Amino acid sequence: MEPLLLYPDPPPPVLVQALDLAGYPWKAAGTAEAATRLEPDEGWAGAVVSADVDPEGAFALCRTLRKRDLPLEPLLVLVAGHQLADLELREDMFDDFCVSPFQDRELEARLKHLFWRTGQGTRPELVEYGPLILNLETYQAAIAGRPLDLTYMEYELLKFLATHPGKVFTREILLSRVWGYEYYGGARTVDVHIRRLRAKLGTEHEHLISTVRSVGYRFGQSRWGL
Amino acid sequence: MEPLLLYPDPPPPVLVQALDLAGYPWKAAGTAEAATRLEPDEGWAGAVVSADVDPEGAFALCRTLRKRDLPLEPLLVLVAGHQLADLELREDMFDDFCVSPFQDRELEARLKHLFWRTGQGTRPELVEYGPLILNLETYQAAIAGRPLDLTYMEYELLKFLATHPGKVFTREILLSRVWGYEYYGGARTVDVHIRRLRAKLGTEHEHLISTVRSVGYRFGQSRWGL
DNA sequence: CGGCCATGTGAAGGGAGCGTGAACTGAGGG
DNA sequence: CCCTCAGTTCACGCTCCCTTCACATGGCCG
Numbered sequence: 001m002e003p004l005l006l007y008p009d010p011p012p013p014v015l016v017q018a019l020d021l022a023g024y025p026w027k028a029a030g031t032a033e034a035a036t037r038l039e040p041d042e043g044w045a046g047a048v049v050s051a052d053v054d055p056e057g058a059f060a061l062c063r064t065l066r067k068r069d070l071p072l073e074p075l076l077v078l079v080a081g082h083q084l085a086d087l088e089l090r091e092d093m094f095d096d097f098c099v100s101p102f103q104d105r106e107l108e109a110r111l112k113h114l115f116w117r118t119g120q121g122t123r124p125e126l127v128e129y130g131p132l133i134l135n136l137e138t139y140q141a142a143i144a145g146r147p148l149d150l151t152y153m154e155y156e157l158l159k160f161l162a163t164h165p166g167k168v169f170t171r172e173i174l175l176s177r178v179w180g181y182e183y184y185g186g187a188r189t190v191d192v193h194i195r196r197l198r199a200k201l202g203t204e205h206e207h208l209i210s211t212v213r214s215v216g217y218r219f220g221q222s223r224w225g226l
Numbered sequence: 227m228e229p230l231l232l233y234p235d236p237p238p239p240v241l242v243q244a245l246d247l248a249g250y251p252w253k254a255a256g257t258a259e260a261a262t263r264l265e266p267d268e269g270w271a272g273a274v275v276s277a278d279v280d281p282e283g284a285f286a287l288c289r290t291l292r293k294r295d296l297p298l299e300p301l302l303v304l305v306a307g308h309q310l311a312d313l314e315l316r317e318d319m320f321d322d323f324c325v326s327p328f329q330d331r332e333l334e335a336r337l338k339h340l341f342w343r344t345g346q347g348t349r350p351e352l353v354e355y356g357p358l359i360l361n362l363e364t365y366q367a368a369i370a371g372r373p374l375d376l377t378y379m380e381y382e383l384l385k386f387l388a389t390h391p392g393k394v395f396t397r398e399i400l401l402s403r404v405w406g407y408e409y410y411g412g413a414r415t416v417d418v419h420i421r422r423l424r425a426k427l428g429t430e431h432e433h434l435i436s437t438v439r440s441v442g443y444r445f446g447q448s449r450w451g452l
Numbered sequence: 453c454g455g456c457c458a459t460g461t462g463a464a465g466g467g468a469g470c471g472t473g474a475a476c477t478g479a480g481g482g
Numbered sequence: 483c484c485c486t487c488a489g490t491t492c493a494c495g496c497t498c499c500c501t502t503c504a505c506a507t508g509g510c511c512g
Contacts, residue, residue, distance in 0.1 A: 067370065069356045069434060070447050084331045091342040092354075096322070099332050105310040106325050116317040137393045138447075139438050151499060152440035188459090189501055195460065213458065213509075377488055415490055417470065439469065439498075 002045040003027045005035055005072070007061055012050050014101070015078065019048070022108040032064040042145055046114065047072055048107075052080040052100050062093040074114040078102070129162050129220055131205060143205050150200065153178075157193050158219075161209065165220035168212045190217070228271040229253045231261055231298070233287055238276050241304065244330040245274070250337065258290040272340065273298050274333075278306040278326050288319040300340040304328070355388050355446055357431060369431050376426065379404075383419050387435065387445035396442040416443070 001024070006015065009030035019026050026048075029035040035044075047065060051058035058077065065072040074095040079087065081099055095118070096110050127134040131144040139155060141148040150158065160178050161169070169177070171187035179185075194217055198206035210218050227250070232241065235256035245252050252274075255261040261270075273291060277284035284303065291298040300321040305313065307325055321344070322336050353360040357370040365381060367374040376384065386404050387395070395403070397413035405411075420443055424432035436444050 067357045069431070071356050081329055081331070084329070084335045087335050088338055091339055097335070097339070099329070103307055103310070103325070105307070109310045109313050109323070112314055113317055113323070117321075138444060139394045139441055153500065185500095186502065188503090191459065192461090192501075211459070379489065411489095412491065414470090414492085418472095418490075421471070437470075 001025060002040050002042050005029060005039075005044045005047040005065075007035075007047070007049045007058060008054060009034065011048075012053075012078075015048065015050060015107075018102075018104040018107045021104050022111070024111065032061055035061070035065065043070065044072055046074045046076070046111070048076050048078065048111075049094075050078040050100075051083065052078060055083065055086070059090055059093060062090070066093060074118045076110060076114060127159060127162050129165050130208070132158075132162060132208065134159055134162060143201055146202075148200055150197075153193055154197055154200070157190075158197055161217070161219035166218065168216050168218045170216040174216065227251060228266050228268050231255060231265075231270045231273040231291075233261075233273070233275045233284060234280060235260065237274075238279075238304075240327070241274065241276060241333075244328075244333045247330050248334040248337070258287055261287070261291070269296065270298055272300045272302070272337070274302050274304065274337075275320075276304040276326075277309065278304060281309060281312070285316055285319060288316070292319055300344045302333075302336060302340060353385060353388050355391050356434070358384075358388060358434065360385055360388060369427055372428075374426055376423075379419055380423055380426070383416075384423055384445075387443070391446035392444065394438050394442050394444045400442070 003025040004019065004027075006019075006026050006028040007030070009028035011026075011028045016026075024045075027038050029038055047062075049058045049062055062075060062077065065075060075093070077087075077094045077097045078100050079097055084099065087094075087097060096114055098107055098110055125136045127136060133142045134155075135141070136159070141150050141155060141158065157174070157178050160174070171190040174190050175183050175185070175187065179189075194209060194211075198209055201208060208219060212218055229251040230245065230253075232245075232252050232254040233256070235254035237252075237254045242252075250271075253264050255264055275284050275288055288301060288303065291301060301319070303313075303320045303323045304326055305323055310325070313320075313323060322340055324333055324336055351361065351363050353362065359368045360381075361367070362385070367376050367381060367384065383400065383404050386400070397416040400416050401409050401411070401413065405415075420435060420437075424435055427434060434446060438444055
């Protein structure tokens with residue numbers, strides 16, 4: 001799991017304790033610049049911003065995180081009881097809040113519900129097989145969390161193979177199903193695309209596409225076990 | 227304002243006190259049948275279900291309210307601290323929760339935030355994505371606070387893209403959805419409008435619209451992991 | 453071991469797709 | 483009538499990548 005972004009730096013000990021107890025990884029940042037600098041390639045899993053010590057800095061950070069090109073979600077703020085009235089003017093800057101002092105398990109329950117909720121709303125149409133994920137709506141692909149930069153034909157070929165895992169296809173079948181029935185070209189074209197796909201999958205995952213000599217190619221495991 | 231549905235009947239005095247203090251009208255129901263019988267013509271504004279006395283009955287009611295043709299929203303449950311772990315298995319039965327004993331103003335803040343959040347869905351006068359803001363009522367647009375002077379078609383195109391962030395659309399789909407189903411013209415028209423939009427977004431934000439070669443265009447980015 | 457066939461590999465060309473500048477059309481206004 | 487502006491279309495050129503070919507590699511058979 002990607003780490004949570006915490007504010008301020010260092011974060012309040014009670015917050016750290018609760019997150020460690022719940023098993024959430026985290027990194028702390030004291031400024032928006034630090035948050036950008038420390039951000040993992042896959043982005044933050046979310047943010048927990050403590051606003052009871054430095055409200056101005058905390059909400060300024062919330063605003064910045066929300067205005068990014070890829071808005072940070074979900075965002076949970078910790079507030080003291082006397083700050084509850086201030087939240088009304090900042091509804092758009094957070095997804096949930098927690099009143100200090102809080103129980104460890106309340107924070108954990110809120111994070112769980114937030115992740116569940118934000119995951120529900122934007123459930124895209126996905127093709128998944130092991131570490132491979134294809135997002136059919138956005139034409140994006142990822143292997144083991146790492147984004148894959150695929151060309152159009154590479155994506156179409158991988159999509160076709162991944163939607164029929166374990167099955168072997170001849171080059172001719174692939175040409176007709178992926179390229180189109182009227183396609184007339186050399187069968188070796190398939191080989192080259194398979195090679196590029198393997199290269200982009202990386203040495204760790206290239207075995208996802210296996211060669212069946214004298215027949216064609218197969219994605220994923222064969223179905224002997226079924 | 228329509229009344230809130232409360233459970234059980236009679237509701238806990240602390241709950242009644244908090245709601246009366248905040249000015250929310252309410253009616254209590256002890257069973258799902260009573261909830262249906264007492265429901266106003268315009269429907270409930272929401273529900274607050276206290277689960278600390280009778281958890282089984284409370285969550286059974288939640289399930290019933292959620293399974294209706296028009297699911298009741300928003301739904302807030304009150305739980306005792308020791309019940310927090312039970313929430314994980316019932317994520318889909320509530321929108322937010324509050325831990326007893328609670329402060330009056332925490333419940334008020336949670337209801338406010340819930341109404342704000344669910345109100346977003348039914349009243350989208352604003353479209354926001356990161357630094358971009360579209361005001362649908364005034365036909366104004368702004369990027370990172372800077373006003374954008376968009377023409378009609380530019381605005382319509384950007385609005386359509388921004389309301390479906392991450393998703394890729396072909397030129398044909400864009401022509402039919404933005405220009406109109408009966409439109410008959412060259413697909414390159416889309417290219418030119420995309421280019422003008424990028425120019426007006428500025429070099430800092432033009433990457434919000436990305437080209438997916440051989441497919442079409444995409445606004446914003448997609449989230450991975452879920 | 454040696455021949456043969458199937459597949460992997462590297463490189464090069466050519467064409468499709470898209471960005472870009474500019475012209476054209478029609479509506480609206482002074 | 484001329485000017486402006488929005489929308490559309492066109493021509494040009496560049497980039498990318500699909501395709502192809504030649505060669506290398508490797509497995510299977512005698």
